[in-house]
Amino acid sequence: MEIVPLPTAADVARLAADTIEGLVRRRAADGQPAVLGLATGSTPLPTYAELIARHRAGTGPSYAGVRTFNLDEYVGLPPGHELSYLATIRRDLTDPLGIPPELVHGPDPDEAGLPTAGERYEEELRAAGGVDLQLLGIGTDGHVAFNEPGSSLASHTRIKTLEEQTRQDNARFFGAPDDVPHHVLTQGLGTILRARHLLLIATGESKAEAVATAVEGPLSASCPASVLQLHPHATVLLDEAAASRLERAVHYRFVYEGKPAWQGL
Ligand code: F6R
Numbered sequence: 001m002e003i004v005p006l007p008t009a010a011d012v013a014r015l016a017a018d019t020i021e022g023l024v025r026r027r028a029a030d031g032q033p034a035v036l037g038l039a040t041g042s043t044p045l046p047t048y049a050e051l052i053a054r055h056r057a058g059t060g061p062s063y064a065g066v067r068t069f070n071l072d073e074y075v076g077l078p079p080g081h082e083l084s085y086l087a088t089i090r091r092d093l094t095d096p097l098g099i100p101p102e103l104v105h106g107p108d109p110d111e112a113g114l115p116t117a118g119e120r121y122e123e124e125l126r127a128a129g130g131v132d133l134q135l136l137g138i139g140t141d142g143h144v145a146f147n148e149p150g151s152s153l154a155s156h157t158r159i160k161t162l163e164e165q166t167r168q169d170n171a172r173f174f175g176a177p178d179d180v181p182h183h184v185l186t187q188g189l190g191t192i193l194r195a196r197h198l199l200l201i202a203t204g205e206s207k208a209e210a211v212a213t214a215v216e217g218p219l220s221a222s223c224p225a226s227v228l229q230l231h232p233h234a235t236v237l238l239d240e241a242a243a244s245r246l247e248r249a250v251h252y253r254f255v256y257e258g259k260p261a262w263q264g265l
Contacts, residue, residue: 001234002265003215003252005243009203012237013046016135016201019235019265020051023133023197024061033065037134037187037195038093039145040070040085041170043203044135048093055097063097067128070106071136071145072186075114075159083173084109107157107185117185118157125157125191134195138202141165142210142223146186149222153230155188189227198234199265200225202242211238212245235265 006012020036027034038044054060073085080087086106094104105128107121125131136144141163147155148163161183162170171177192198202211214225215236228234243249 001228003236004256005238005249005252007240009046009239012201012203012239013050015237016047017050019199021061024066035128035132036068037131038068038070038089039135039137040088041137043137043201052096063099066099067103068094069125069131072184073107073109074181075109075183075185076181109185114159121157131195133197133199134192136198136200138200138207138210138225139166140169140206140210142214142225144225146184147189147224151189151221151224153221153227154190156191157187160184160186189224193231198228198231201237203239205241207242208245211242216247
């Protein structure tokens, strides 16, 4: 796992955008458009804004044929609700990049199909050839996607119940805390581990403890993000505040600053 502490959240956004664009360009050069795994929530927004700004300035890559897969989705919102994660990712990223809606995927929260929704999403991911690069955020309780503490490290896409802490954290998007759904569909930790590159980004002091537990603590279902320790290619981009509880921060900075330019992330 590579930990990269950077001075500011804007630095995290720029490096995350560079990494995503690099992948999109490499896959296009191979003639196989990239499959991107996308996170919602607040943390990726500056990264998405950076990608959109470069696209509009004409300096970004072509997104022709790029397919995207969301990590998770609320269950119980009316179809097409503006706060559904599918509507959110279209508004915040894929529409502005010109990626057509039929190439933008998320777990299907339609109530009638819930018992099979997890397996159907796994099948969609398999049919797409798997995710090349999965962008991840982290919850204050260490969750990734909506795998809350205690989630199986080998889990697949399935329905889960949100912790009260996560509902409170996400209440800012809804009118009232009680409006936050209790249930979600989420890729499992085993699903996420199948992506070829994991790129976790975290900014702000509120994430510092979860980040330190995930990357320097033991591998444990009590901190779902610690599952990154099992992945052969996991990168963690942090601003100074999110890196503030790391014991080995000096070492991580030293390693990153000394990297040969050709190596990339
Ligand atoms: C959202 C997701 C969540 C968020 C996490 C952090 O698709 O998978 O795990 O990444 O809750 O959310 P923010 O970035 O809003 O702090």
